[in-house]
Amino acid sequence: MKEFDTLNLKPRHVFCKDGTNGLDDCGGTFLVTGMIYHLMDVIGKNNCTLVQLKECPKSCFYSNRFAEVEYSEKYSDFNIYNPSMRHVACVNNQDQNWSLGDNASKKLIVGEIYHVSAVEVHDWHTRVCLIEFGNMQFNSTSFSEVRIPKQKES
Secondary structure, eight states, X not given: OOOOOTTXXXXXXXXXXXXXXXXXXXXXXXXXXXOEEEEEEXXXXXXXXXXXXXTEEEEEEEGGGEEEOBOOSSSXXXXXXXXXXXXXXXXXXXXXXXXXXXXXXXXXXXXXXXXXXXXXXXXXXXXXXXXXXXXXXXXXXXXXXXXXXXXXXX
């Protein structure tokens, strides 16, 4: 598992490896183990490091509850033969004329993480459906696989 980089302040995503009954470290915000969140800020305090998430900006969490999420920002490495529901990052939202695809530039945000609901592989293109957009279809070249850190076995 990749350690949490407390010095890296660029916008990035983190994987919640410990939801601890859904409470934040102040006892109020719901977290879900296995969910990916958007990192907003990293705060060094005494002997610990806290993080703020875009999804709950008024709460702080101990950084050891999260692991880094990685994906290629430069190219699509979308596995078209993996039919499972999974996380993908948008690496390209340029509109492409391809077999009835939806308008990516008006929907997809580069760097945002989405959830795959279905994949249709064709001879010359692959359509990807995302949970966030219902029945809309996008070209697989717009996405990169998100690598979720492996959990340590207890």
